[in-house]
Amino acid sequence: MRQAGTYSGILSGGISGKTGPHLLPLARIKKIMKKSGEAVKMISGESPIVFSKACELFIKELTQRSWMVTMQSKRRTLNKEDVASAVMATDLFDFLVNLVSESPLEMDTSKYS
Amino acid sequence: MEDETSHENVTQGHNKGSPDSPCAKTGGTGNNKEQDRFLPIANVGRIMKKVIPSNGKISKDSKETVQECVSEFISFVTGEASDKCQREKRKTINGDDIIWAITTLGFEEYVGPLKLYLSKYREIEGEKLNIPKQQRSEQKQQHQLQQQSKHEQNIPNFNSSVYSSTSLLSRHSSFVPSDQPFSLPFSPNNIQKQLQQQQDQIDSVGYW
Numbered sequence: 431m432r433q434a435g436t437y438s439g440i441l442s443g444g445i446s447g448k449t450g451p452h453l454l455p456l457a458r459i460k461k462i463m464k465k466s467g468e469a470v471k472m473i474s475g476e477s478p479i480v481f482s483k484a485c486e487l488f489i490k491e492l493t494q495r496s497w498m499v500t501m502q503s504k505r506r507t508l509n510k511e512d513v514a515s516a517v518m519a520t521d522l523f524d525f526l527v528n529l530v531s532e533s534p535l536e537m538d539t540s541k542y543s
Numbered sequence: 544m545e546d547e548t549s550h551e552n553v554t555q556g557h558n559k560g561s562p563d564s565p566c567a568k569t570g571g572t573g574n575n576k577e578q579d580r581f582l583p584i585a586n587v588g589r590i591m592k593k594v595i596p597s598n599g600k601i602s603k604d605s606k607e608t609v610q611e612c613v614s615e616f617i618s619f620v621t622g623e624a625s626d627k628c629q630r631e632k633r634k635t636i637n638g639d640d641i642i643w644a645i646t647t648l649g650f651e652e653y654v655g656p657l658k659l660y661l662s663k664y665r666e667i668e669g670e671k672l673n674i675p676k677q678q679r680s681e682q683k684q685q686h687q688l689q690q691q692s693k694h695e696q697n698i699p700n701f702n703s704s705v706y707s708s709t710s711l712l713s714r715h716s717s718f719v720p721s722d723q724p725f726s727l728p729f730s731p732n733n734i735q736k737q738l739q740q741q742q743d744q745i746d747s748v749g750y751w
Binding site: 453455459461462466469471472475476477481483485489493494509510512517522526 | 589590598599600602607611619621625635641648650653660661665
């Protein structure tokens, strides 16, 4: 039990200065990693930690790009279409193209129903 | 009026997103709880807020979209890293594999901060590996001593936790970490269990 406290101390930023606070739950990251494929069986302890930082950087980049679209439209609320536009406009986010273009199709269908 | 239903549609989008995921290796289809597939929306939203002006707002559906994108990102990178491990006949995906995959997939600019992050983490965890097994049994006893101080301090200080024996001895001079664990108030079995849990949680720290 104490080890759990130690480990989750990382989550709440308990370790001062050494690794910095983790903004994302490591256990959840690990779950998502395992779901990515049958071959993913053993994951080192440091992998979710690396991902925690990588996901943070990813979210920040995606959000920044999306916000630029928001500003171009002279709005102050970032919405889903802005995210979709940012994905379309960025080669790096090619793997997300299908993901962001699915939902609008759903929306359109329901609009006409 | 139709626009107001967009929230519901996005929720449906969540459920239907997974089988059509471009990452073909995704095994789960309908039996996954939504929460398990994504990182918590509160955490995601918090990070998003950091990079927009303070008077900017973020719609719920955009947070949900970013949630999905992050999970996709994790799957994408993990898939690459996993392939690499298979090619090299290794069973465990480690931090270097993740970094390699991230570089390969085009996210090179993340690599600098990530390597720094990882090296700091290894610096902490690496201390555990430098200790031979013999000393570990002593440290099991010392560890439960440390638990008392941790309760007070509430700081999981890795660098001085279990493995700096001198600080512990000076603090709890009445306890002698001898070969007789039964003289101590805490049962050694608990300690072993806890250490085992720690190893399970950290999921093979020894796999370096």
